[in-house]
Amino acid sequence: MSAAREDAPLRCEGLARSFGGLQAVAGVSLALPAGQVTALVGPNGAGKTTLFNLITGNLRADAGAAWVRGRPITGLKPWQVARLGVARSFQDLRLFTHMTVRDNVLAATERSAWFWQPGGAAGRKRRQAAAEAALEATGLAALAGARAIDLAYAERKFLSLARILAAEADIWLLDEPASGLDPASRTRFAELLRAATGRGVAICLIEHNLDVVAELSDRIAFLDQGRVIAEGDPRSILRDPALAAIYFGDRHEPATAAAETTA
Numbered sequence: 703m704s705a706a707r708e709d710a711p712l713r714c715e716g717l718a719r720s721f722g723g724l725q726a727v728a729g730v731s732l733a734l735p736a737g738q739v740t741a742l743v744g745p746n747g748a749g750k751t752t753l754f755n756l757i758t759g760n761l762r763a764d765a766g767a768a769w770v771r772g773r774p775i776t777g778l779k780p781w782q783v784a785r786l787g788v789a790r791s792f793q794d795l796r797l798f799t800h801m802t803v804r805d806n807v808l809a810a811t812e813r814s815a816w817f818w819q820p821g822g823a824a825g826r827k828r829r830q831a832a833a834e835a836a837l838e839a840t841g842l843a844a845l846a847g848a849r850a851i852d853l854a855y856a857e858r859k860f861l862s863l864a865r866i867l868a869a870e871a872d873i874w875l876l877d878e879p880a881s882g883l884d885p886a887s888r889t890r891f892a893e894l895l896r897a898a899t900g901r902g903v904a905i906c907l908i909e910h911n912l913d914v915v916a917e918l919s920d921r922i923a924f925l926d927q928g929r930v931i932a933e934g935d936p937r938s939i940l941r942d943p944a945l946a947a948i949y950f951g952d953r954h955e956p957a958t959a960a961a962e963t964t965a
């Protein structure tokens with residue numbers, strides 16, 4: 703194994719999980735380098751969200767292991783993984799919809815409180831400051847007193863990101879964080895990611911929009927049928943015709959395609 707892989711803040715080896723007869727994740731080994739955005743790309747059902755769930759402890763792995771800064775996390779509960787500095791967002795956002803924007807962000811700081819922040823009044827103050835900074839950075843400060851349920855779609859996406867920012871984690875797992883964002887919001891989102899990688903955060907992003915992937919990612923891991931089948935530089939992966947065929951659902955073997963053409 704390369705030194706870079708060993709040094710990565712988050713690393714997994716041979717993670718696997720099936721549901722009944724379906725092998726959703728079939729032995730994934732992956733490292734997330736500090737200060738880089740890794741896009742997890744692949745067709746629907748490739749196992750991307752399941753992989754996140756295995757890393758964060760939301761699902762138990764059948765096989766394999768994962769480490770945060772060299773510490774084994776396999777078998778830990780989600781809150782224990784969070785307290786090691788892994789922050790995660792969900793496709794369905796999972797906000798506390800009837801709480802205020804500020805309280806949503808504060809709740810995220812509390813989950814990560816033990817190892818990262820001092821306790822008592824000083825800890826509370828620091829968490830409040832982190833929450834306010836996250837609200838500022840995501841453009842939500844003016845909406846801090848609004849209920850999450852009353853936010854527009856893009857604002858909810860930024861609230862989800864503000865929760866991640868406030869947790870002061872150095873590993874971010876983001877499940878389709880940019881989907882449905884208008885171009886201006888996407889630019890703001892890209893700036894926030896760049897600022898985070900500039901601080902050394904390791905980011906893994908599940909993303910279906912390949913323009914967003916090209917714009918945001920430093921590297922791609924291409925997942926298909928539960929396996930990483932290609933990994934590396936976005937330009938070469940996005941130009942690979944075989945991967946494009948898998949991504950867009952055209953899995954015809956040449957013989958089959960010929961047979962169909964002549965039928």
Ligand SMILES: Nc1ncnc2c1ncn2[C@@H]1O[C@H](COP(=O)(O)OP(=O)(O)OP(=O)(O)O)[C@@H](O)[C@H]1O
Nearest residue numbers: 721724725726744745746747748749750751752753
């Ligand atoms: N809890 C579950 N029970 C049964 N099957 C599941 C469960 N979670 C995921 N699966 C199945 O595992 C496979 C991988 O799902 P997963 O959601 O990880 O894929 P994905 O790559 O994230 O897909 P998408 O891009 O559509 O979100 C799919 O066939 C899915 O139906």
